[in-house]
Amino acid sequence: MKKNRNSPQSVQQMGEVRVIAGLWRGRKLPVLNAEGLRPTTDRVKETLFNWLMHDIAHSRCLDCFAGSGSLGIEALSRQAQAVVFLEKFANAANQLKKNLQALKSEQGSVIHTDTLAYLAQKNNGEPFNIVFIDPPFHQGFVPQVLNLLAENNWLARMRFCMWKPRKITRH
Template structure:
């Protein structure tokens, strides 16, 4: 296979991709391809999963303030922006990956999103300066990141009163203790990946 490998060919295996691209599936940038870096743990959400997620969010994404906690390829944040989210903050600790995200924002002429190059859990330990309507949590698998991320979001004030929280995780991670005011709205499992949408009750 050539180096410019389409991500769709990697969807079933969920293995780290070669330098390739993600594709935006709907909205103002529908069909647009954005380059991504080959990095360990980088596991872009598949087109099928994105379609399910954004069908769940179709009535909420427009004008939403979004936080992408483990941005990686930026697949979720860029899809949200394509569907007219008000703003997106992308957290990414890898320097090269963060720079690729900035390049992609620039190529789309985006002025309502920013990349913060930082360890996500360190960022979320700070008291929030703003609240978010939609939060994406899709960390590298088997790193124990979901639980502390969810706890910090709730504890430090990052969530709007009726925030929606999306979690994508490995199927084996079954013992999460989420905040008691998070209500499960939607859930689906595909292969070794499980994903849920929660509503934060006030």
């Protein structure tokens, strides 16, 4: 059986991500070092959370295509009320659960699911204020995710959706 090269299931070894600020500042957490799994860099995280610094505390966050969970964990470290992590690949979801347990975080929950299928359902719970969208490259998921979030009651009235583009170009 041929392995999917874009799947983080083909694990090679462990890498790590660092929490930038907040309760767990400086903590390094193990993450799978696998093809297709690329944690957000410290520089990007720092910039993003500088933008969100006045909005993150007490917010409900959704981390789509969570992977390492780097963005959601950073939000929890900075006093987010709750973060729901959506991750399709079992190994990545399991490692994320272990990291949340190591941090003794009760505000984070990991759902092992396909993000698109999950968001296609109507949300009957409390909506999210902040949504992190960091899908696999070259899949074209961002427009579909944005539509599903809006159509199915996933977004609170005051909301932010953040996604990391594949490439940033200068004009």
